[in-house]
Amino acid sequence: xxxxxxxxxxxxxxxxxxxxxxxxxxxxxxxxxxxxxxxxxxxxxxxxxxxxxxxxxxxxxxxxxxxxxxxxxxxxxxxxxxxxxxxxxxxxxxxxxxxxxxxxxxxxxxxxxxxxxxxxxxxxxxxxxxxxxxxxxxxxxxxxxxxxxxxxxxxxxxxxxxxxxxxxxxxxxxxxxxxxxxxxxxxxxxxxxxxxxxxxxxxxxxxxxxxxxxxxxxxxx
Amino acid sequence: xxxxxxxxxxxxxxxxxxxxxxxxxxxxxxxxxxxxxxxxxxxxxxxxxxxxxxxxxxxxxxxxxxxxxxxxxxxxxxxxxxxxxxxxxxxxxxxxxxxxxxxxxxxxxxxxxxxxxxxxxxxxxxxxxxxxxxxxxxxxxxxxxxxxxxxxxxxxxxxxxxxxxxxxxxxxxxxxxxxxxxxxxxxxxxxxxxxxxxxxxxxxxxxx
Numbered sequence: 030x031x032x033x034x035x036x037x038x039x040x041x042x043x044x045x046x047x048x049x050x051x052x053x054x055x056x057x058x059x060x061x062x063x064x065x066x067x068x069x070x071x072x073x074x075x076x077x078x079x080x081x082x083x084x085x086x087x088x089x090x091x092x093x094x095x096x097x098x099x100x101x102x103x104x105x106x107x108x109x110x111x112x113x114x115x116x117x118x119x120x121x122x123x124x125x126x127x128x129x130x131x132x133x134x135x136x137x138x139x140x141x142x143x144x145x146x147x148x149x150x151x152x153x154x155x156x157x158x159x160x161x162x163x164x165x166x167x168x169x170x171x172x173x174x175x176x177x178x179x180x181x182x183x184x185x186x187x188x189x190x191x192x193x194x195x196x197x198x199x200x201x202x203x204x205x206x207x208x209x210x211x212x213x214x215x216x217x218x219x220x221x222x223x224x225x226x227x228x229x230x231x232x233x234x235x236x237x238x239x240x241x242x243x244x245x246x247x248x249x250x
Numbered sequence: 251x252x253x254x255x256x257x258x259x260x261x262x263x264x265x266x267x268x269x270x271x272x273x274x275x276x277x278x279x280x281x282x283x284x285x286x287x288x289x290x291x292x293x294x295x296x297x298x299x300x301x302x303x304x305x306x307x308x309x310x311x312x313x314x315x316x317x318x319x320x321x322x323x324x325x326x327x328x329x330x331x332x333x334x335x336x337x338x339x340x341x342x343x344x345x346x347x348x349x350x351x352x353x354x355x356x357x358x359x360x361x362x363x364x365x366x367x368x369x370x371x372x373x374x375x376x377x378x379x380x381x382x383x384x385x386x387x388x389x390x391x392x393x394x395x396x397x398x399x400x401x402x403x404x405x406x407x408x409x410x411x412x413x414x415x416x417x418x419x420x421x422x423x424x425x426x427x428x429x430x431x432x433x434x435x436x437x438x439x440x441x442x443x444x445x446x447x448x449x450x451x452x453x454x455x456x457x458x
Binding site: 037038039041042043046047048049050051072073074075076077078079080081082083084085087088089090094095098099101102103105106109110111112114159160182183209211231 | 293295298299302303305306307308309310311312316324328331332335336337338339340346347348349350351352353354356357360361365366397400401404415416418419420421422423424425426436437439440441443444446447448450451
């Protein structure tokens with residue numbers, strides 16, 4: 030399916046620059062797997078990186094050091110054969126398989142996930158990433174209304190299956206919601222199938238209302 | 251091979267354009283396509299060492315900037331150059347510049363080196379997040395921004411946009427880190443970067 034909701038250009042740029050948190054990068058990479066438009070945008074941001082490197086006026090290394098490194102490189106050329114070109118591995122079509130960039134956080138199989146109850150028809154799994162950001166996998170039953178919430182920092186959500194609607198539009202599998210801290214939204218999941226999505230968050234969510242305040246400790250975020 | 255076919259079908263116009271951009275450019279915008287292709291097709295050591303002499307100090311500087319100590323910056327830069335030597339056969343000049351290639355390789359080596367694994371890690375997340383460093387897919391010839399044009403657009407950025415671009419690429423600062431360091435709201439950081447990126451892609455008009 031061709032995604033209709035894409036990454037914020039500021040996110041694309043920072044991802045290409047290697048300047049996103051590891052957690053946000055994992056969700057971005059999940060989106061990129063299925064989005065040629067955003068892959069192309071990342072490639073353009075990498076062109077910028079290449080040009081910036083090229084434009085630098087570097088401090089030269091001390092002469093002796095530079096000569097030693099150069100000689101070492103010439104030696105290594107001798108012993109390093111050309112790499113065989115390898116075809117990229119075909120992407121698995123198994124619906125049970127969790128996208129590769131998320132596997133370090135959630136394992137390889139949707140079926141094997143150990144969901145925690147969060148409210149009627151709502152389940153979640155939370156992981157704290159290595160840079161302290163949170164990864165949240167959500168499974169929301171069909172036709173559910175999530176509490177209104179906004180975000181203290183950045184939240185990037187990739188829809189893995191099912192769909193929801195909110196003020197920003199209809200979000201289906203492959204779409205990403207890359208939200209600003211100002212955005213306040215209330216997703217409502219589509220009828221039929223549950224919606225499974227994964228979010229990376231830079232900072233705690235701020236919920237409003239009594240149900241939300243009850244949910245807050247369960248999120249633990 | 252796709253690479254050979256593409257080279258053989260290069261139009262006279264295209265060839266002339268490449269030659270002229272080679273001649274007319276300052277050293278920092280020299281077109282390295284010719285040397286890259288020579289390395290890829292003939293394992294040309296002289297061509298490789300020209301690339302090495304130009305890019306090695308730049309890669310070291312870049313890697314130091316994003317946080318590698320001097321010795322590790324040298325080690326990773328050597329490794330990046332060696333990967334270019336190994337993989338140049340896959341280089342497609344119609345799809346990316348040599349500098350883009352090296353940027354991607356050096357960035358990935360750096361991320362690999364310093365990334366902390368999630369506690370329940372399985373597999374290699376870097377492989378998953380930054381794959382295809384040699385052959386990014388979905389790229390068309392016309393999408394590859396001319397480096398001369400891109401250079402002009404970078405020079406034309408406002409000073410704040412230029413600063414945020416450099417903090418992102420040369421210091422690997424996150425939006426939140428930039429926001430804290432410059433005491434600038436997160437939303438403002440993002441909108442500056444967003445506009446800078448659109449400008450670099452020529453979507454907000456060309457610099458006068």
